[in-house]
Amino acid sequence: MTGSHAPVAVRLDPRVGLDALVRLLAADGYRVLGPVVRNGVVEYDDVMSGDDLPTGVTVEQAPGRWRLHHDDSGLRFAWTPGAESWKRYVFPARQEVLRIRRTDGSFAVTRPAPPERPFAFLAVRDCELRALAVLDRVELDPSHPDPRYAQRRAGTFIVAVTCGTPAATCWCTSMGGGPQPGTGYDVRITEAADHHGHRLVAEAGSERGAQVLIRLAATAVDEHDLAAVRSVAEAATQSMGVRLDGAALPTLLADADDSPHWQVVAERCLSCGNCTMVCPTCFCSTFSDHTALTSDGSAVVETVREQSWASCFQLDHSALGGRAVRATTADRYRQWLTHKLATWQEQFGTTGCVGCGRCTVWCPAGIDIVQEAAALVAERARLNSAGDFRT
Amino acid sequence: MTRPTVAVWKFASCDGCQLTIIDCEDELLAIAAALDLRMFLEAGPSELLDHYDLSLVEGSITTEHDAERIRDVRERSGLLITIGACATAGGVQALRNTADVGAFTAAVYARPEWIHTLATSTPIADHVKVDLELRGCPVSKEQLLATITALLAGRRPSVTSHSVCVECKQAGNACVLVAHGAACLGPVTHAGCQALCPSLQRGCFGCFGPSEAANVDALHATWRATGLDDGELVRTLLTFNAAAPVFADGAQRVQFRAKEDV
Structure with missing residues (x-):
């Protein structure tokens, strides 16, 4: 206006x-x-x-x-x-990033048109x-x-x-x-x-x-x-109504990393990655090369580099030195929830979650992000009142 | 680039994975030109060489003779890649592993004493070192081609082991499990098929075997919450990858819980 x-x-x-x-x-x-x-x-x-x-x-x-x-x-x-x-x-979900074509003694790169x-x-x-x-x-x-x-x-x-x-x-x-x-x-x-x-x-x-x-x-x-x-x-x-104090979540979840609750969720979690795929803000992606065969079979002359959606629930997402750093489902669920609701704020200055509920609806196991966050917050509060809160 | 010598071997199997190679119609001339196919009985070549740069192995080990033969194949092979559920997990014939093979043979053959078979159907990797496994019943033509072209380009093949759901969501499919309550093994099944069945509005039946982090117990809870049948879950798990440990053990726990609830 x-x-x-x-x-x-x-x-x-x-x-x-x-x-x-x-x-x-x-x-x-x-x-x-x-x-x-x-x-x-x-x-x-x-x-x-x-x-x-x-x-x-x-x-x-x-x-x-x-x-x-x-x-x-x-x-x-x-x-x-x-x-x-x-x-x-x-x-x-999948997009061509560039196409490399080998020509006589050299190569040419083309990028897709906007x-x-x-x-x-x-x-x-x-x-x-x-x-x-x-x-x-x-x-x-x-x-x-x-x-x-x-x-x-x-x-x-x-x-x-x-x-x-x-x-x-x-x-x-x-x-x-x-x-x-x-x-x-x-x-x-x-x-x-x-x-x-x-x-x-x-x-x-x-x-x-x-x-x-x-x-x-x-x-x-x-x-x-x-x-x-x-x-x-x-x-x-x-x-x-309001189900959780979203703005306070970065603080409330800040030291939940060693909570036993992650394992409780992990037992129900399929580790299938659906929550991240349907999330309208999840932006992780990976790149892969695809090479075409030429009909004369003489040489590989064209390679397409593709970018595709990836998920923090995939083992190779956290692969370092050939092994997954986040090796268990509990590790991966913790990464997903805390990044979305807490550490995103630190990284980008905004929340990573807009409250659309897709991750909850399209989780085949029906894991409700709000319920799990609330359980973690309640657990933190209990520990805090018991004087067991880490500083 | 020199053309690598290639052999395609068959063990206990239906030939469907070999047919997938022949089914690469548009790419067949290119494959034949890029690879030096020396042994591929299904397609014709039958040269027994001391060494093949690449062996593609279909089928599982169900006889003493095949157990010998795969060791021989391994010795003649540079890279050995298994193709399909039989070679990778024992296939549908691994249902014998928990049954009485003697009874099967007696029921099927007029002269069962002529049949020399093992009590189990086991994957190739139980017998020799396998360099790469391609899943599926049958293997995916696209994944097979991607593997071959990656090897020709000197690149590591990108075979991902996450769930079918990742490919299904990438494809933009409606989730048949969440939106329609269909029996789907997608959340515990290894990707690679580009979510073929859910793309056609039917549930995944797990022909690629377990995904890297498959949680069959959680899927059982999901199926129950959706109103799906325990028995159907057991039957689906114990089909093409009946002997894959994650599916076999998972199915056993489903059966146990079903009995407990009676």
């Missing part, structure tokens, strides 16, 4: 208005990515029209469990995000906006920026959405966020369905966002619409 102009906010029809927004962004040259239902989950993929987005879809989430339900409500944003996050687009169009992300929750900010902090650090990330991230148009139906596993309110995105978006949509009708309230958060809304030529909002935006956000916030 710039200058002294009145904020631009319009009322959109949940079907026609959303469709117009998708088409306008595509016409403006963006690669529009939004939620789609596929194989019983919500993913993010290319969308061509408003009809590609879910309608009447809700989600039931619990530790280790995710179920999609359909109803005839016609609601467009009553779902919560699945395992997929926007990370896949700004930091792909994306042809900037992304427009549709239906970005507050937790996901904050996750992008966490990734930006890591990947765009001036001392060692990732050029591929920078290219993919440049010019992203963000259509945020107020999260009206947080899941039981969501805990953004404990991690410095909330159901309503407050900043960092171009357009923010809030879905309202009350006695004034079912509509989407779209508010601009940037100059280019305002321009898009103006060109949609939609009805301006009235006071009922703005009141609905407030009440949707308030109801969602109240339904969540």
Whole structure:
């Protein structure tokens, strides 16, 4: 929002208005990515029209469990995000880094071209906006920026959405966020369905966002619409409560490294790495070379270097001198939880966790990061009161 | 680059892994050109050399004769790489290890006294030194090619031993276990297949054997919480990698807990 102009906010029809927004962004040259239902989950993929987005879809989430339900409500944003996050687009699971081709007595290196169009992300929750900010902090650090990330991230148009139906596993309110995105978006949509009708309230958060809304030529909002935006956000916030004091976790977990609780978790932990793969801020990656055979078999002439997601649950993640430093599951779970909730702060000046709950939902064993952190905090408190606290 | 001499050997197996080599249709001419294939009965070559730079070994050891033969193969080989679940973990035929082979032979053969077989099916590494193991029933064509091209380039093959879940999430699949309650061994199974089965919306049945940090007890708890059957978990664990210790011992504990609960 710039200058002294009145904020631009319009009322959109949940079907026609959303469709117009998708088409306008595509016409403006963006690669529009939004939620789609596929194989019983919500993913993010290319969308061509408003009809590609879910309608009447809700989600039931619990530790280790995710179920999609359909109803005839016609609601467009009553779902919560699945395992997929926007990370896949700004930091792909597998990407070519360079290609080396041997030519007569020399070699040539080519790098993949940057994306042809900037992304427009549709239906970005507050937790996901904050996750992008966490990734930006890591990947765009001036001392060692990732050029591929920078290219993919440049010019992203963000259509945020107020999260009206947080899941039981969501805990953004404990991690410095909330159901309503407050900043960092171009357009923010809030879905309202009350006695004034079912509509989407779209508010601009940037100059280019305002321009898009103006060109949609939609009805301006009235006071009922703005009141609905407030009440949707308030109801969602109240339904969540605060499960842990996220800001205090770096201190509370600072000396938990020798806790017996890590072994308790390790007995339930599959060490499969799902939590790290679905985490919208986990950025660990590895590089591997792939060599093609030529049809004459004379020589290996082309090698592709690929970057792919890696996990601190992999043994080779901590391999030093041919052996894993974090050899046990307890060691690896400790690394994951304490980095995410505590030492990230020290390393990057932000928390590594945005409270989206993906690691809990998509853990097949249903290990709840909040419960485990709370158990550690409680254990620390007990030791502290018993005078057994290390200084 | 000189073309390395290569042998492909078969022990107790179904030939599926050898067929995977022949199944490299687009790359077959390149492989034939890059490698000097001297012994590969399934495909034709049958030259017995004193030395092969590389031996690919399919199958498990189930007879005295094969136990002798693998030692001979080892002596003739520079690098020895096992291909597939039989060579690496004893294969489905390792189900005999906990059963009565005499009864099997009597049930199947008209003249069981003509059958000279061992009581066990054991992996190649139980008999000779193995330089690299490629898992799977059958092996993954992509992993096989990646291994061959890495060796040709003088690079260490990058065979990762983490769970199938890592590849499954990289592929962007919906988790069949969490989202659909499907019976899936992915969290305890060694990667390398690019999550083939979950990519087709069905559960992993563990044909690559145990992953590096497989926790079968935790998977049992997960299956129970999902409402899946103990018996199915035991049967799935004891299929292609029945003798892999982590799966065999894990299955035994599942059976024990199932009995305790009755």
